[in-house]
Amino acid sequence: MASTGLDRRQFLKSSALAGGMLLSINLPMFRIANANTKASSDWCIYVEIKPDNSVVMASPVMDMGQHMKTTGPMMLADEMDLDWDKISFAEHCPAYLNKSEEGEIGYQYSDMGTGGSHAVRRNWDYMRTAGATARQMMIDQAAELWRVNPESLSTKASYVVHSATGKKLSYGYLAKGAATKKVDKSRIKLKQTKDYVIMGRDTYTVDLEQIVTGKPLFGIDAEYPGALQVMILRAPAQGASVDKANKEAALAIPGVIKLMDIEAQNEEYWTKDEKQIVSAGIAVVAESLWAAMQGKRALSASWKPSKAHQDQSSEHQQAKFRHLVAGDFEAKVRKNDGDVQAAFSQANRLIDETYETPLFAHACMEPFNCIADIREKDATIIVGHQFPHMVAEEVEKNTGIDALSVEVISQRMGGGFGRRFERDFLREAIYLSHTLKQPVKITWTREDEIERDFFAPAYVMRVKASLDENNKVTGWHHRQAQTRGGARDDCFPAKLVKNYKTEHFEYPSKIPTGPWRGPAHLQWTFAVESMTDELAYQANEDPLAFRFKLMQPHQAHDYEGWGAESIDSGRMAKCYESAAKMAKWGRKLSKNHGLGIAGHFTFGSYAAFVIEVSVSEQNELTLLDAWGAIDCGFAINPNHIRNQMEGGFIDGLNAALFNKVTVEKGQAVNNNFHTLRWMKMKESPNNIQVDIIQNNFPPTGVGEPPTAPAAAALANAIYAASGQRIRQLPLSDSIRI
């Protein structure tokens, strides 16, 4: 069978250069206001226009299921007035990198990273401006050919049109001459929303047909000439090292070429906790993946545990957290508005409850893999990573090869969720290829992926809140302990409750943690939206009406947290309202049924969900339908926003119900799907109806916002159905499903 990796690279190169015109647009000094980015000052994306007027585009941002490979090109294509149906899409966009004087590696053109739901926000102005510039270049070229004023020309579906005479010329025809045109920034006109012809309409996944026919799109599918196949036997526990291994048996497997010891590599978290980036282990280098797998098994290693990790257990930590938040130990004060103590002392009602969330696994569907070819002065890396610049950076750091001499070929990712931000799988492949002086491909197993995960931190959150005699929330005190990571205390109820205090404990932990889809947002929302519900019931008020009241007065407040500039209670209220309306909130429900609602603001977008559940007499939970409303500003691609609303919410439900990793003595004990239960079709809601709030705010992300409200919405629904208030995830520990 044909090898895929190189063929595709050649395809990419040829598709970008042969036959058509490659449009590189450099924008003069262009920056997104307020963007949290070290983004480059100019920008380019490949748009290749062929003489037959067809177009090949590449998205600067790779897809991991967040649909940026579709959304990115839509922004540019619309402003350029391309005919969307005539566009085909390159599999990858080469990573163009640059280096600052301080040696910091960044992107030469567009920002190619994906995470924190920022890809839309960071590319919105760049992409549109590039498209509008290219469009103007086409117009100028046509104006020159026709000797008419460019102002008299318009564009439509890859043509420049002179409406006075009815003449038109295709972009394919104009492209060659247009490529030399320079357009002054003052002449670049961006469209009004009403003039969009591609954006704002349901658009399909650009890789759709390749996906449903099983084309090799992912890193794990890539092949590379001469690459040795590697499986690594990794220490299952943090800090452990190899005690004994049957190396002879492994080497005796036909096809096994060599064994290489891998040393552990540690760094530090910002908390100064030790962070084990690479685990100790033995790499089995083989001619085939199957030989490497057999060799790995034959090693049947035993491990020397690390003394320092013997007390690293998730249950033990959770108990410590409980102890900390329950006592009156001094914590680090994060926010302190007004006077919570005074509010509590004057309270008509005071509620004090504690909410818990465990370590969540990422379980990216595609286990990690990486092809590395480290040569003398340059290198090629084929990998699915959320931040291509980090790939080149790792090569430079570990081999001394200049990052700008690294060819990074980004593959479609079988899930990322923040885990494909880490560097471990890169580092292993780079090290092996560098040492062996040969190209290698490493492939992880599911067990590796869970045992060596950087989990979502576990939280214990104690919330005390007070109501006055009008059932207005007067005080809110959030006190938490967690395995690293902060609190989303810039989100509501910040600014809504006058007396508002948050604090957290620093707790030393060697349990590895990292970003997990909307870091800390789901956990925060579980505590806040559960407590809000508890307050509503205490006040004997309808939970929806109670939230409407809390959102009053509707107002945009400054947002001091990461990823947004303002947070608007009116926009949040609208999402509650819409979700509730779709769910027919207030209707008479069947016996043992309940509706739960929760909403949250994540990185600039607002989402609220209602879910209906039933809880039988035998305490058996069934998830029925769900309804979700999102305000993510202008909706670039409603189809994919709905898809994220469905999938992101289900991911949140999975976190609420099942996703719990147990660590004992530094080792994740439930290391595959037989012991780490994962949501399937039968537990999932049958239907999720989505409403996208229409407005004209700049677009914001949708990859993370739908996830955060899920756990609280579900817990609230269980309460409504059964009177059972569950304050500890996973919910399936307390209810049968």
Added chain:
Amino acid sequence: MSIEFKLNGQSVRVKASEKDMPLLWFIRENAGLKGTKFGCGIGQCGACTVHMNGEAVRSCSITVAQVKDTNIRTIEGLAKQSGELHPVQQAWMQVDVPQCGYCQAGQIMAASAMLSKNPSPSDKDIDSQMTNICRCGTYVRIRQAIKIAADNLAKEVV
């Protein structure tokens, strides 16, 4: 003695020395068909689903020896010879099911095997027979696509 079976209609031979190799790895590494995916290796996720004599099986948990003399079909062999996509693939496109896309070949193989036995599955049937994991949570769309495919298949038969 080598082991013989049919892979997407073509005869393939595996050396006896490789008889214990899971079918998944034969398909991906030896035959170079990358549509069948590795997700867990222990029969739990369904990313590796293929058809064995028309039945959905998890290829990570079955050895090449066990598929001797059978017909194995992978996602690459699901479309008609003419290139026309299978109704399940068409429905998947109509609904635009995928997010990351990694699990989808396995989902499509599971759904097409189910529909060949049970052309109009109820929601309960779908619940009990579609047991593949989608990490991205595309279950709502998978269900919609299965129903559309079932309708289209029913029309084809008529």
